[in-house]
Amino acid sequence: MNEIGTYRVLQEPRSGGAPPAGKPDALHGILAASVRSAPAAAHAPLEATPAGSVLVGVDDSPASYAALDLAAREAELHGWELRLLHVQHPGERRTTKAADFRLLEGMTDRVHAAAPAVPVTSHLVTGSAASLLLIEGGTANLLVVGHRHHAVGTTLGLSVGDRVAAQHSGVVMVVRVPYWPPGPGIDLLPIVVGVDNHAAVTPAVTFAQTEARLRGCHLVMLHAQPNAAPAERTDTIGGVVVHHLTVDAHPAPALIDYSHRAAAVVVGRRGVGMNPVTMLGSVSRAMVQHANCPVFLAG
Numbered sequence: 001m002n003e004i005g006t007y008r009v010l011q012e013p014r015s016g017g018a019p020p021a022g023k024p025d026a027l028h029g030i031l032a033a034s035v036r037s038a039p040a041a042a043h044a045p046l047e048a049t050p051a052g053s054v055l056v057g058v059d060d061s062p063a064s065y066a067a068l069d070l071a072a073r074e075a076e077l078h079g080w081e082l083r084l085l086h087v088q089h090p091g092e093r094r095t096t097k098a099a100d101f102r103l104l105e106g107m108t109d110r111v112h113a114a115a116p117a118v119p120v121t122s123h124l125v126t127g128s129a130a131s132l133l134l135i136e137g138g139t140a141n142l143l144v145v146g147h148r149h150h151a152v153g154t155t156l157g158l159s160v161g162d163r164v165a166a167q168h169s170g171v172v173m174v175v176r177v178p179y180w181p182p183g184p185g186i187d188l189l190p191i192v193v194g195v196d197n198h199a200a201v202t203p204a205v206t207f208a209q210t211e212a213r214l215r216g217c218h219l220v221m222l223h224a225q226p227n228a229a230p231a232e233r234t235d236t237i238g239g240v241v242v243h244h245l246t247v248d249a250h251p252a253p254a255l256i257d258y259s260h261r262a263a264a265v266v267v268g269r270r271g272v273g274m275n276p277v278t279m280l281g282s283v284s285r286a287m288v289q290h291a292n293c294p295v296f297l298a299g
Helices: 027-036 062-078 094-114 129-139 160-167 203-215 251-261 282-290
Strands: 053-057 081-088 120-126 142-146 172-175 191-194 219-224 231-237 240-247 264-267 295-297
Touching (some): 053 062, 062 142, 062 172, 081 094, 081 129, 129 142, 129 160, 142 160, 203 240
Parallel strands (some): 053 081, 053 142, 081 120, 191 219, 191 264
């Protein structure tokens, strides 16, 4: 696999120990990264955007805190409201409700401390986590979920993150950060979007371009196909430096490889039928399960 060329950001590898067992305190570092670092391209001025919202599913787990941190970052970038949703299972004791409210209060304070301009609301509901996230996410511009390995209480072998990624019709961010918090310079890393055709303008490409512009980073449009002739060119689209890459490889392994050195990967869903197991295509399913950075599913 070829390395990303002149725009590749040198950083310490995401390795060296297990993910922290406690509550990671990365939000302040994530939101301040662009202040500490010189981005590859200047951040575009914040512009008036239509009212929007980011919905994030939260609980008391490291994966959830990672999802909260990045959801807050997205809300700040886009100028949207942040909505926190904590789902209590019907069988839980009612005495846990006070603890659930304290959890939501603590998470709200966490966001306010690092991003005071982001409006935050929180909701405690009872029922199926995946179903309620899908219902509440119907009015959100972005739905954010954490992904845990070997999650308990799965349906059809799918975790809550898997089901939401497959069944939500809008943009979903699945937070996969094996080692948290990430190292310094996260804002210097590119957004990578998987494409079948460099000339095609898909929902995934459109979203990736907007995300790169707001972050002030480069965009890598990666076309991977076995026996393809490797090629590379660079241009600027809407103020974003875009690197068009063609590599001789299968799409899923190529995107997973590049996810080690990306701020996020954007892919389409491309599934078939109404079965949650098949609603994600093979590439999007592989990214949700194996990527080494957050994954956006768009379109």
